[in-house]
Amino acid sequence: MTMRAPLPIGPDAFEAIVARLRASAGLHAKADIARAAARLGLGGTDAALSGAIRVGDDCAALPDGEGYLLFAIEGFMNAFVAEDPWFAGWCGVMVNVSDIAAMGGRPLAVVDAVWAAGEDGAAPVLDGLRAASERFGVPLVGGHTNLSTDRGQLSVAILGRANRLLTSFDARPGETLIAAIDLRGRYRAPFANWEAATGAPAAQLKGDLELLPLIAERGLSRAAKDISQAGVVGTAAMLAECSNVGVEIALSRVPAPEGVDPARWLMSFPSFGYLLTANEAEVPAILALFEARGIKAADIGTITADHRVSVTHGAAREVIWDFTARGLLGCGPSALTRTEDAA
Known part of the structure; x- marks a missing residue:
């Protein structure tokens, strides 16, 4: 096209x-x-009036000196991880850096949580994560691994920083x-x-x-x-x-x-x-x-x-x-x- x-x-x-x-x-x-935020008591008018961290944005913006730390996480559908595990791993980094950018920030580091049926099941997801980490220049600094599950699952969190917010x-x-x-x-x-x-x-x-x-x-x-x-x-x-x-x-x-x-x-x-x-x-x-x-x-x-x-x-x-x-x-x-x- x-x-x-x-x-x-x-x-x-x-x-x-x-x-x-x-x-x-x-x-x-x-x-x-909305259902999760209500159950957790997050968001809405009370949070805005109290000066609490606002929920509903691409990242949580935490005041830090003259700027903001940006904190976000993405979880992926099981079907996506099963159908295209390498790309799911890649997206673990890509969508998170996109969320940081959407708020006027620059990424600092990511961590991952991977579940898989053995090392072979985890390999393409981890390869995708590594490839995106290297290409976007955002270090993977740790996370959680479970290789004894019956299906592949993935979640990736990110920390970034903004001088001025969008x-x-x-x-x-x-x-x-x-x-x-x-x-x-x-x-x-x-x-x-x-x-x-x-x-x-x-x-x-x-x-x-x-x-x-x-x-x-x-x-x-x-x-x-x-x-x-x-x-x-x-x-x-x-x-x-x-x-x-x-x-x-x-x-x-x-x-x-x-x-x-x-x-x-x-x-x-x-x-x-x-x-x-x-x-x-x-x-x-x-x-x-x-x-x-x-x-x-x-x-x-x-x-x-x-x-x-x-x-x-x-x-x-x-x-x-x-x-x-x-x-x-x-x-x-x-x-x-x-x-x-x-x-």
């Missing part, structure tokens, strides 16, 4: 795409976070929504993973990730999120809920590879993909930074005040998620808190 933008949507395809977005398993799975809690009505995605890749079967990293040289991977802390430190943006398994629209929904805003996305403006199925693409997990918000005056500078490194970036929509996630195509407009009716992550601040923050 060759690079192109915008996303090609046929004249009769919009309603079918909307139906698939509303039914997206990647989006609805994010509701699991967060999921700081998007404001009136800002532009930007999508930046590396289209120089391919789908890696059987999952909806757009793989654009394993063949890239180390200098490219490190330089591309450096764009996010650069944007944060130049004050070009305050809000960003790594595009996850929820895809572009689902990730925008999580960003909107955490910031207590809405978002309207023009689907045809989303950067996409040539020949891709639009609905599948909108629900895909790219190896390098971010959403950022910015004031209109800062948008050209942000787009230019990504384009200079061969990463396709575009203005794809607007942050709104209506607490809904909407998609448009031409004159057509449909609501994908309505936060006035139900939450998703359950981690957003209340309208009262947002008003106080803005004062």
Whole structure:
């Protein structure tokens, strides 16, 4: 596939795409976070008012001197580890460094927890972890190993540091929504993973990730999120809920590879993909930074005040998620808190 933008949507395809977005398993799975956070007593208005570490972002941001330590963890589906163990190991590092970058940070080190049926079962996972650690330049410094289980499982945690944060809690009505995605890749079967990293040289991977802390430190943006398994629209929904805003996305403006199925693409997990918000005056500078490194970036929509996630195509407009009716992550601040923050 060759690079192109915008996303090609046929004249009769919009309603079918909307139906698939509303039914997206990647989006609805994010509701699991709300259940766990509620059980643990995390997130929500009380945490925001008390100054506690906010839950719902790509990493926990821990104040540390003049900056922040960033702490995150990723666990992987058993089916993914079984089907593609080397790539699962690679993703253990890749998705974690992406989360650090999404918050304006730089990675420091990772640790892993691996379960497998013997050393042979663990080998491809560990090989993938090692390859990504070396390519991204992030040291593996320890972890946990169990080679006496009946199936392969993997979890990887990361520590990073940011001088200035990008967060999921700081998007404001009136800002532009930007999508930046590396289209120089391919789908890696059987999952909806757009793989654009394993063949890239180390200098490219490190330089591309450096764009996010650069944007944060130049004050070009305050809000960003790594595009996850929820895809572009689902990730925008999580960003909107955490910031207590809405978002309207023009689907045809989303950067996409040539020949891709639009609905599948909108629900895909790219190896390098971010959403950022910015004031209109800062948008050209942000787009230019990504384009200079061969990463396709575009203005794809607007942050709104209506607490809904909407998609448009031409004159057509449909609501994908309505936060006035139900939450998703359950981690957003209340309208009262947002008003106080803005004062």
